Amino acid sequence: MTGQPFESVVAQYYEPLYKFAFSLARTEADACDLTQQTFYVWATKSHQLIDVTKTKTWLFTTLHRAFLQKRRRETRFPHHELTETDLDLPFTLPVIAPELDAAQALAALAHVDEIYQAPIALFYLEDCSYKDIAEILDVPIGTVKSRLARGLGQLKKLLITPAHGSNKGIHE
Amino acid sequence: MNNEDAKKILSFYRPNTADQHDPDFLAALELVRRAPDNARWLAQRDPELAKWFAEHNIQYEAGRARFQSIPVPAGLKEQILAERNVVRLPVARKRAPMPLLALAAAIAVLLCMLPFVLRHESPTALTACRNQMVRTALSPYAMDLESSNQDRIRAYLAERNAPANYALPPGMGSAQMVGCGVKSWENTPVAMICFRSGRPLRPGDNTDLWLFVIDNNSLAGAPVSNTPAFAQVSRAITATWSHDQRTYILVGSGDRAFLEKYL
Numbered sequence: 001m002t003g004q005p006f007e008s009v010v011a012q013y014y015e016p017l018y019k020f021a022f023s024l025a026r027t028e029a030d031a032c033d034l035t036q037q038t039f040y041v042w043a044t045k046s047h048q049l050i051d052v053t054k055t056k057t058w059l060f061t062t063l064h065r066a067f068l069q070k071r072r073r074e075t076r077f078p079h080h081e082l083t084e085t086d087l088d089l090p091f092t093l094p095v096i097a098p099e100l101d102a103a104q105a106l107a108a109l110a111h112v113d114e115i116y117q118a119p120i121a122l123f124y125l126e127d128c129s130y131k132d133i134a135e136i137l138d139v140p141i142g143t144v145k146s147r148l149a150r151g152l153g154q155l156k157k158l159l160i161t162p163a164h165g166s167n168k169g170i171h172e
Numbered sequence: 173m174n175n176e177d178a179k180k181i182l183s184f185y186r187p188n189t190a191d192q193h194d195p196d197f198l199a200a201l202e203l204v205r206r207a208p209d210n211a212r213w214l215a216q217r218d219p220e221l222a223k224w225f226a227e228h229n230i231q232y233e234a235g236r237a238r239f240q241s242i243p244v245p246a247g248l249k250e251q252i253l254a255e256r257n258v259v260r261l262p263v264a265r266k267r268a269p270m271p272l273l274a275l276a277a278a279i280a281v282l283l284c285m286l287p288f289v290l291r292h293e294s295p296t297a298l299t300a301c302r303n304q305m306v307r308t309a310l311s312p313y314a315m316d317l318e319s320s321n322q323d324r325i326r327a328y329l330a331e332r333n334a335p336a337n338y339a340l341p342p343g344m345g346s347a348q349m350v351g352c353g354v355k356s357w358e359n360t361p362v363a364m365i366c367f368r369s370g371r372p373l374r375p376g377d378n379t380d381l382w383l384f385v386i387d388n389n390s391l392a393g394a395p396v397s398n399t400p401a402f403a404q405v406s407r408a409i410t411a412t413w414s415h416d417q418r419t420y421i422l423v424g425s426g427d428r429a430f431l432e433k434y435l
Contacts, residue, residue, distance in 0.1 A: 007253060014249050019242040028245055029311030033304050037358075039252045040300055069359060092183070092224075093231040105238040124232075124239040129190040145184055 004052060010039055013059050016126055020060060023121035024067050026106055034070075038063040060128070060136045064118060071114075094156035108158045116151025119144055123152075175218040178203045186236075187229045251303070297392035301357050302412055302421050306405040308355055308364070309382040309423045315351035315366055318378075325352045325365060334361035335385040335418055343434040346370075347381050360390035369424070369434070381434060384421040394419045400435055402428050411435060 017038055022031035041062050049058050100108075109117055122133045134141045178200040185191050185201070203218075204225045317328045330336035332354045347367035355362040367381035374380075388394035395401065400411035400422070409431045411422045424431045 010249060010252050014252055015244050018244045018248060019239065022242050023239060027311060029307045032245060032248060032251075032307060035248065036252055036300065036304070040297075070356065093228055093235065095231055095234075100238060102238050102241045102243075105235070106242070121239065123186065124236045127189045129194060130184070130196070132190075148184065 004046070004055065006039075006043060009042065009046075009055060009059075013056060014039070017059055017063055019125055020121055021063055021067065023106055023109065023125065024064075024118060025070075026110055030070075034063050034066050037066050041066075057128070057132045057135050060122070060126070060132075061138070064136055067118075092156070094152055094159045100159075108155060111158050112151050112154045116147045116154065119147045120151045120155060123148055175203065175221045179221060179224060182225055182228065185225075185228070186232055188233075254299075298394065298412070298419075301386070301391055301419075302403070302410055303405055304357065305355070305362070305364075305382070305384040305421050306408045306410060306423050309384075310406060310408060310425075314353075315378070316353040318351040320349050320351075322349060325349065328352060329354065329363045332361055334363040335387060336363065338363060338365070338383070338385045338418065338420070339415055340383070341420075341422070341435045343432075344381075344383070347434055350379055355384070357386055357390065360386060362386045367434075369430075380425050382423040384423065386419050386421075388414060388417045388419055391419050402431065 014035060018031055018035045021034035021038075022028070025031050025034060038059055042059060046055075046058075049055065109120060112120065118137060119133065122128055122136065128136065130141050130144055134144045137144060139147075181197060181200040182204070185197050191197050204222050317325065319325055319328075326336040329352060334354045344367065347369050349365065350368055351366045353364040353366070355364050363383075363385040365383045365385070366379040367383070368378075369380050371380060386394075395412055395414040398413050398415050400413040403410050403412070405423075408423050408425055409428055410424075411420075411431050413420050422431060422434065424434070
């Protein structure tokens with residue numbers, strides 16, 4: 001058992017977890033549900049976590065799995081793995097213009113292939129090492145980087161071409 | 173490592189994060205950060221690489237700032253704390269060995285208390301489920317099926333393993349059934365049947381009454397009484413009861429008197 005008081009874990013992580021959830025689900029209600037569900041699981045199962053330094057990774061992993069379960073019930077999206085060859089070329093980050101706010105940035109993210117969205121959110125949002133991101137997403141580090149390279153490339157194109165509308169949903 | 177290799181590696185570098193200490197980046201970082209009094213650095217020095225890296229860092233910080241500025245709803249923390257499951261496992265402590273008889277007595281007492289401890293867990297799960305259903309009802313959503321035909325609605329729910337043989341309270345006869353959806357609680361399908369009370373709807377709304385139905389077996393602390401229990405959640409009023417091994421949560425915008433008309 002980690003022995004960490006529930007209140008202190010909530011205080012430390014509810015904001016970053018909500019932001020991660022919102023960047024995936026993009027509605028306040030769904031993000032709140034995912035965040036609350038994550039802490040509900042924490043409240044009932046945190047005694048199984050022996051290493052207290054893994055709390056953050058555990059919480060993000062739990063939230064991501066909850067999101068995937070929810071999405072799998074709603075739609076089936078293609079699962080295509082990338083190979084390390086995607087890392088052959090360096091890439092440049094998307095230019096996010098100063099006038100873009102979080103909502104617009106997330107609207108653009110919504111148009112990126114779904115499999116790349118969580119890595120991008122963690123890339124920007126959290127001070128997680130690549131090892132932690134790989135653990136959260138349950139993929140090798142090489143796959144994290146492949147997805148990032150591909151996903152950031154898509155995001156860059158979307159931000160250059162301002163055709164993305166904020167009302168286009170992730171179900172399309 | 174040449175400059176092209178460094179660029180490939182540094183494409184993934186995030187300034188002011190854990191990457192600063194990640195061994196995978198250290199060698200590449202040396203190429204862009206080393207003080208220019210080093211002969212090898214001078215030989216390898218690539219102004220274009222340094223410029224690219226500076227731009228990379230600026231773009232990363234700009235992107236990070238946008239994502240970090242996602243607003244967190246007021247009251248979320250309090251709601252999480254309010255809905256917490258209060259089950260706590262005993263913290264292990266070093267203590268003197270307990271005599272065998274006392275140990276047996278303690279185990280017996282604990283076993284006797286177990287039902288009460290488990291019962292203590294239950295209301296929070298029910299509350300969390302109810303609150304999640306309220307949020308679902310009050311948030312913008314699309315019905316999976318828009319229909320006033322109850323047979324179609326039952327068939328739709330049954331196909332998706334959601335409770336389909338629900339029993340509507342007599343008062344619901346005065347509301348118009350308009351559709352349904354299948355939601356989820358801890359991986360269990362929840363039937364959502366949507367109604368219109370006949371009151372003017374708010375702009376953008378299609379419904380103002382929602383009945384959620386979930387199997388009692390899937391809901392820790394499911395109510396045992398078939399008498400509705402009322403609770404105000406956010407701007408909604410809820411009535412929760414149990415009937416025939418199902419938990420029913422009726423959600424409406426308004427006060428208790430409004431909801432009682434539909435029971």
